[in-house]
Amino acid sequence: MKLNNPFSPRNIIWYVSEVSAWEIKIHFPDSSHLNRFYNHWKTYHWWLVWSYVAIEWETKWFLWKFVKVSLPEKERKDLTEEKYKNLDFHPVWYVELLFSFDLITFNPEKSINNFPSVWTKVYVTDSEFYIGLLNKNKDEFENDKISIWEDLDTSDTIELSANKIFQRHCAIVWTTWWWKSYTVSKIIEELIWKEWAKILLLDPTWEFENLDTKINKWFIFNSSENQVFLDYNDFLFEDLCALFRPAWQSQLPLLETSLKILSSIEELEKVYSKDSFLDNWEIKAFNKENKEKKEYNRIIGTSKIWNYDIKSLVVQLYLSAVYESADYWKKPENFWDKDKNAVSYLQSLIFRIQTLLSNNEVDKIFNFSKTNKWIWIFDLFNDYLGDENSNRILRLDFSNIPEEQRIKEILVNSIWRNLLIRAKNKDFIKKPLIIFIDEAHLFLWHVIKDEYWIEFELNAFERIAKECRKYGLYLCLSTQRPRDIPEWILSQMWTFIVHRLINDKDKSAIENAVSNYNKSFLSFLPSLWKWEALIMWVEFLTTLFLKIQKTDNPPKSESPQLFKPN
Numbered sequence: 001m002k003l004n005n006p007f008s009p010r011n012i013i014w015y016v017s018e019v020s021a022w023e024i025k026i027h028f029p030d031s032s033h034l035n036r037f038y039n040h041w042k043t044y045h046w047w048l049v050w051s052y053v054a055i056e057w058e059t060k061w062f063l064w065k066f067v068k069v070s071l072p073e074k075e076r077k078d079l080t081e082e083k084y085k086n087l088d089f090h091p092v093w094y095v096e097l098l099f100s101f102d103l104i105t106f107n108p109e110k111s112i113n114n115f116p117s118v119w120t121k122v123y124v125t126d127s128e129f130y131i132g133l134l135n136k137n138k139d140e141f142e143n144d145k146i147s148i149w150e151d152l153d154t155s156d157t158i159e160l161s162a163n164k165i166f167q168r169h170c171a172i173v174w175t176t177w178w179w180k181s182y183t184v185s186k187i188i189e190e191l192i193w194k195e196w197a198k199i200l201l202l203d204p205t206w207e208f209e210n211l212d213t214k215i216n217k218w219f220i221f222n223s224s225e226n227q228v229f230l231d232y233n234d235f236l237f238e239d240l241c242a243l244f245r246p247a248w249q250s251q252l253p254l255l256e257t258s259l260k261i262l263s264s265i266e267e268l269e270k271v272y273s274k275d276s277f278l279d280n281w282e283i284k285a286f287n288k289e290n291k292e293k294k295e296y297n298r299i300i301g302t303s304k305i306w307n308y309d310i311k312s313l314v315v316q317l318y319l320s321a322v323y324e325s326a327d328y329w330k331k332p333e334n335f336w337d338k339d340k341n342a343v344s345y346l347q348s349l350i351f352r353i354q355t356l357l358s359n360n361e362v363d364k365i366f367n368f369s370k371t372n373k374w375i376w377i378f379d380l381f382n383d384y385l386g387d388e389n390s391n392r393i394l395r396l397d398f399s400n401i402p403e404e405q406r407i408k409e410i411l412v413n414s415i416w417r418n419l420l421i422r423a424k425n426k427d428f429i430k431k432p433l434i435i436f437i438d439e440a441h442l443f444l445w446h447v448i449k450d451e452y453w454i455e456f457e458l459n460a461f462e463r464i465a466k467e468c469r470k471y472g473l474y475l476c477l478s479t480q481r482p483r484d485i486p487e488w489i490l491s492q493m494w495t496f497i498v499h500r501l502i503n504d505k506d507k508s509a510i511e512n513a514v515s516n517y518n519k520s521f522l523s524f525l526p527s528l529w530k531w532e533a534l535i536m537w538v539e540f541l542t543t544l545f546l547k548i549q550k551t552d553n554p555p556k557s558e559s560p561q562l563f564k565p566n
Contacts, residue, residue, distance in 0.1 A: 011123040016055065017092075019115055023067070026053075026093040026122050053095055054123045057116035060100050063108075063125075067521070068094040096521075098542040128154055148190050149546040152532060158546055162196060164537060166434055167469060168494030170476040171485075171513075175506065179499045179530055180478050181207050181555040183548050184436055187476075191434065192393060197474075198385060198433045199393040200419075202412065204442050206399040207555040218395035219380060221411075222364050227374035228396075232366040234378070234414055237305050242410050242458060244352050250345040258316040260300050261286050262308035271295040278315060285316040288335045296335075310357065310368055314350050318343060361402050365411060378418060385422070388431055409458055412443045416460035419473060423464070428472030440477040441484035465492040482509040495537035500528040521545070 018025035055062045075089050101108040145159035174180035185208065188199055201208060209218070219228045235243070237256060246252040261268070268286050269277065272295075278285045288296070321342035322335045357368050364372065384394045401408045419435070422428065437443060444461060464473060465488075477493065479485060483505040490513035501507050502525075511522055514536055521534060521543045528534070528545075536543040 008123070011125065013053070013122050013124050016116055016118050016120045016122060019118060023094050023096045024055075024116065026095065028091055028093070052125045052129065054125045054129075055116045055120055056123070057120050060116075061102070062100050062116060063098045063129075065096055065098055067096045067523075070094075128156070144196065146187070146190050146194075148186050148549050149533075149535070149544075150549060152545055152547055155547075157549075158544070160535070162191070162194070165495050166197075166474045166476065168537070169465060169469065169474060169492055170495040170497065170537075171440075171482070171490065171493040172476065172478040172497045172499075173482045173501065173506070173510065174480055174499035175502050179533075179548075180480065181438060181557045182531070182551060183497060183499070183533065184208075184438060184476070184478050185211070185553050185555050186548055186551040188393060188436065189551055189553055196432075198428075198431055199436065200433060201393055201395040201436045202398060202438065202443065203395055204398045204401075204408070204439045206397055207438065207557050208395060208553075209397070210556055211393070211395065211553045217384065217392040218397065219375065219377075220397040220400065222361055222400040222402075223397070227364070227372075228377045228380055229365060229367045229372050229374050230377050230411055230414055232310055232368060233307055234418075236414075236417070238457070239410055239414055240305075242406065242413075243356065244349060246349050247345070250342070251349045254317055254320050254342065254346065255349065256305075257300070258313060258320045259305045259308060260303040261288075261320065262310075262312055262316055263305050264299050264303040265308075267299045267303075268296070271299070278319065283312045283315055284309065285312045285319050287319045288322045289319070289338055291335050293333050293335060314353055317346050317350060321346065356405065359402070361400075362405075362407060365401065365407065377415070381418065381422075385427060385433070409443060413458040413460050416464055420460055420464050420468065423468040423471040423473040426471060430472075432472035432474060434474045434476060436476045436478065438478045440479040441481045444477075444485060444489060462488065465489055482506050485509070487512065496535070498522075498525060498534045498536070499532065501525040 014026055014028055016024050017027035052063060052065055069091055071089060071091050099108050144162045146162050146165065147157050147159050149158045149160065150156060151158060172180045172183050188201065188211070191197060191199060203209075211218075219226045221228060237259065240255070240259070241252065244255065246255045262285070265277075265284055265286065272286070272291065276287055276291060278287060321339045322337065323339040323342070324336055356362050363369050380394070384392075398408060398412075401411065419433070465475060468474075475493075477485065477489070482490065482501075483503070487509075490509060493513060496510060496514060498510055501510065501522075507522055507525060521536075524545070525534060531548045532545065533548060534543060534545055
């Protein structure tokens, strides 16, 4: 695209009157300069907010944008309709820096080494010149362009680097309704067509079931069709604590001991007699009462919580509640009496465990009964991630996951941890994996609190956000409530695609997460309409206001109509 020189004498509007770090002021001495004019068959409006201006200063040339216009206070007080028609007035324009560029090559530059001085000439230009500069922005990524956005004024296609968007993680936000999901669909559609990366989509509300089935491989938790499950033996002890929420002093030690015993039943059977075990109703547990400690301590001291039968957990908790009696000095090598107080303290924990084990929906998710014949989710991951030639996506539908007990967050945290391990093993170096998380505020609870306000951390996602970009594991969060996303997560997002935001807390969350550069553009967010978005990221020249193009696979996000006309 050939760019016209913006520094035409006819395009001079006036001179700089004040310079600061982020904006400059242009004072008009005569309102006659505000008339519309034409130059090379182009119409120029230099009095409108959102117009572009170019400033020439020594060896640097700058592109700026009008963000505010005002009248001096004295003129505002005296302004009437009659005076407006007959008298002159002197508006002040505020323009914000976008970037500098080389006037010979027109290559844009992000680094600003100096600023224009007062009395520097100001030239009005147009969005076509701005788009031309953006599309000339060549860097180390030449063949990774995503062409799904267009300029609001000219409808010209804007090509943006996929590496710049996703390599430092991305967030897509919108106050409400479906435009953020629409953007997610369009980006996924483009990435699948380009075949640059694997895509894992976490769909909590079944909005994305319209994705083309020829390129879409999807599985649903808690459904009769395409069912997958996460086995409870995949949980770490921290996950079980978040699920069962034991009291730290009275319940947690017994829970850990009982799980280690159940994980070591076969080893214990080699040492202790058969009458040391309860083995009926398909339940096998070990009774610690009056048992010799030496071999038990040796086995349990090296035991890991793995491959245990959770149906035996309640009974094992009862049998693990023992204490050293008053006769301890006679046989210190043995366990002694049943601790009735400990048994009473276990009641709330046992109730929570029994409630979860008897829940059919939870059983489908975690396979407590060991009767599920569906696909183990990590086998699904192995098949999908191992197929380097597949351009399909993997969509996990979480819409049927129960909301109580933070099951959804605990489940997803276990998935995060598995992906974290795979990333550390460099499984995504050759073909990166991008995780799209719709309604991210539903998944990213950092801690879970019990009735005693004891906190259990779910930190696998935090480690992915902080550590895994260099291993080829990237995140793209989509949410309508950015204020509910923890600050430490938003701080890891280098790219923000921000649709319309109205709530002050949502805007503040985004403002605190981005740099000060072009931050005033956030004030335009409430005026954006459908498909329009503000795009900002650290690696790019400037903040962009663009419009997303139409997708062939729109999400199912429309609200049902109250009245359908005939």
